[in-house]
Amino acid sequence: MTFVNNINSPPSRITLRDLFSEPDRFIFAVEIETTRGLAMEEPANRMARLAHNLVDFADVDVLGLTDNPGGNPNNRPEALGLQLHERGQEVIVNVSCKDYNRNGIESRLWALGSYGFDAVLALTGDYPTAGYAGQAKPVFDIDSVALLEMIRRLNEGYPPADRSVGAQTATIRTSFFPGTSVSPFKVRESEYLPQLFKLAYKIRSGAQWAITQIGYDSRKMDELQRYMALKQLNIPVMGSVFILSAPAARFFHRWGVPGINASSELVELANKQAKSEDKGRAFFHELAAKQMAILKGLGYRGVYLSGRPSLRHIETIIGIEKSFGQDDWKDFARELQFPLPEEFYYFEQDPDTGLASSQVNQNYVASKSRLSRTRKRLTQSPAFTVGKLTHDVFFDAKAPGKKLGELIYKGIDKTPKLVQRFAHCTEQAAKFPVYGCHDCGDCSLPDIAYLCPESQCAKNQRNGPCGGTKDVRCEVLDKDCIWSRAYDRLKSIGQEEQMLERPVVFKNGALQGTSAWSNTLLERDHHSSNSEGQKSR
Numbered sequence: 001m002t003f004v005n006n007i008n009s010p011p012s013r014i015t016l017r018d019l020f021s022e023p024d025r026f027i028f029a030v031e032i033e034t035t036r037g038l039a040m041e042e043p044a045n046r047m048a049r050l051a052h053n054l055v056d057f058a059d060v061d062v063l064g065l066t067d068n069p070g071g072n073p074n075n076r077p078e079a080l081g082l083q084l085h086e087r088g089q090e091v092i093v094n095v096s097c098k099d100y101n102r103n104g105i106e107s108r109l110w111a112l113g114s115y116g117f118d119a120v121l122a123l124t125g126d127y128p129t130a131g132y133a134g135q136a137k138p139v140f141d142i143d144s145v146a147l148l149e150m151i152r153r154l155n156e157g158y159p160p161a162d163r164s165v166g167a168q169t170a171t172i173r174t175s176f177f178p179g180t181s182v183s184p185f186k187v188r189e190s191e192y193l194p195q196l197f198k199l200a201y202k203i204r205s206g207a208q209w210a211i212t213q214i215g216y217d218s219r220k221m222d223e224l225q226r227y228m229a230l231k232q233l234n235i236p237v238m239g240s241v242f243i244l245s246a247p248a249a250r251f252f253h254r255w256g257v258p259g260i261n262a263s264s265e266l267v268e269l270a271n272k273q274a275k276s277e278d279k280g281r282a283f284f285h286e287l288a289a290k291q292m293a294i295l296k297g298l299g300y301r302g303v304y305l306s307g308r309p310s311l312r313h314i315e316t317i318i319g320i321e322k323s324f325g326q327d328d329w330k331d332f333a334r335e336l337q338f339p340l341p342e343e344f345y346y347f348e349q350d351p352d353t354g355l356a357s358s359q360v361n362q363n364y365v366a367s368k369s370r371l372s373r374t375r376k377r378l379t380q381s382p383a384f385t386v387g388k389l390t391h392d393v394f395f396d397a398k399a400p401g402k403k404l405g406e407l408i409y410k411g412i413d414k415t416p417k418l419v420q421r422f423a424h425c426t427e428q429a430a431k432f433p434v435y436g437c438h439d440c441g442d443c444s445l446p447d448i449a450y451l452c453p454e455s456q457c458a459k460n461q462r463n464g465p466c467g468g469t470k471d472v473r474c475e476v477l478d479k480d481c482i483w484s485r486a487y488d489r490l491k492s493i494g495q496e497e498q499m500l501e502r503p504v505v506f507k508n509g510a511l512q513g514t515s516a517w518s519n520t521l522l523e524r525d526h527h528s529s530n531s532e533g534q535k536s537r
């Protein structure tokens with residue numbers, strides 16, 4: 001293991017940052033799935049062998065190393081990443097929030113920085129599905145947005161230098177090059193647009209590049225590029241290409257991997273091809289090559305190839321892609337569109353190309369009219385209307401009743417514990433039946449349109465939807481995603497586009513079991529201008 005003395009100058013290796021700085025370069029990245037077991041034994045060794053072979057393969061620029069994919073416990077990406085770095089190979093280390101709390105993640109980031117890893121992919125992570133002697137307890141203390149914010153602060157020099165006598169005086173800065181994921185492959189407006197808002201939020205929180213989710217709709221891929229240009233989200237994006245097979249298509253169709261969809265039409269096509277003599281191998285390789293060509297044509301900055309490819313398959317796909325004519329991608333893009341029934345698009349379709357036009361979806365525009373919003377408002381839950389009204393009158397920073405609330409709670413703070421407990425019980429009596437309050441003490445109801453992330457979100461997502469939904473259903477719980485519901489609620493009052501335009505929320509675990517009303521009014525929670533999330537803005 002090698003510690004890097006100067007973390008700004010890793011050993012001779014073309015970094016992802018370098019690669020993105022070449023505007024005409026199309027980056028070829030391959031995902032290496034980490035496995036359970038020791039790095040020197042099968043099957044981990046098989047993946048390590050592939051990674052080492054790819055180091056010598058000139059067409060591959062970067063290797064992405066997964067972090068307990070699918071919620072399974074695997075060897076850490078760093079184990080293989082260190083070996084690859086020593087050979088001058090750039091790697092992207094995935095860092096997810098499912099298995100570590102914020103201290104575990106910070107500790108891991110210090111270790112990653114010390115070893116010279118700078119390209120990190122910040123992810124919320126899959127819900128744990130396995131573990132020793134039973135399923136592991138998911139952590140999700142923070143999410144991908146908060147993780148990006150943490151990395152940004154570490155890069156800026158957090159924690160600040162300790163100036164006390166005898167202590168260190170130099171501020172320590174990391175030099176991470178953080179990236180993120182984005183999913184344009186969502187079916188409903190209420191799950192799709194929050195993903196795009198979250199991308200903007202992640203960029204404000206420090207994301208410097210992105211990788212798309214796996215998907216099979218060129219129009220959506222084009223739409224993401226257009227949306228980013230429209231909203232000036234100026235970071236480079238690589239598109240994911242998964243080498244499909246008939247079993248994989250069926251698995252995606254069954255929602256075997258949260259967040260990845262395969263339409264019935266695509267499954268039918270995959271099944272048909274699988275009946276051929278080569279089991280569809282040539283077809284699936286050509287499909288991946290066509291997807292690569294489309295990404296190039298649409299202006300993506302690279303491809304992120306996954307699906308446990310072998311070296312031979314990678315060579316074949318690259319060879320096919322190189323054989324295409326310059327404009328062939330346009331026909332491929334028209335051909336490779338497998339949306340789900342009634343899929344929502346932000347832009348109207350361009351009849352000439354079959355891709356996105358520059359005109360925003362007219363039905364969507366109409367749905368934002370005053371009349372439509374008023375109609376929608378009439379169907380909203382009273383929990384939203386009453387919660388918002390109470391917040392606007394008493395709890396908002398500019399609320400007319402805030403001073404009165406402050407006075408009352410300052411008074412309650414001075415009363416005996418029994419009185420304080422009575423006030424807390426009164427609060428819980430109001431919040432538990434309506435919101436399912438879990439008494440976390442650091443309330444995010446106003447952040448999520450009066451839906452409680454503690455009781456109604458399996459991953460306790462406070463900074464936007466995780467990306468695992470299918471047709472707005474949660475990947476874990478048998479219910480609609482709270483963020484889709486929040487979008488609908490906020491759309492009824494014309495505030496949906498601002499739903500993630502706020503400082504990043506870090507829940508303060510120290511407030512568990514204390515009065516959230518008191519904590520908000522007396523500025524002890526994340527709404528306070530003194531909180532870490534608010535101060536860093």
Ligand code: SF4
Pocket residue numbers: 431435436437438439440441442443444445452453454455516
């Ligand atoms: S205080 Fe915490 S647990 Fe209670 S409603 Fe608010 S976010 Fe949910």
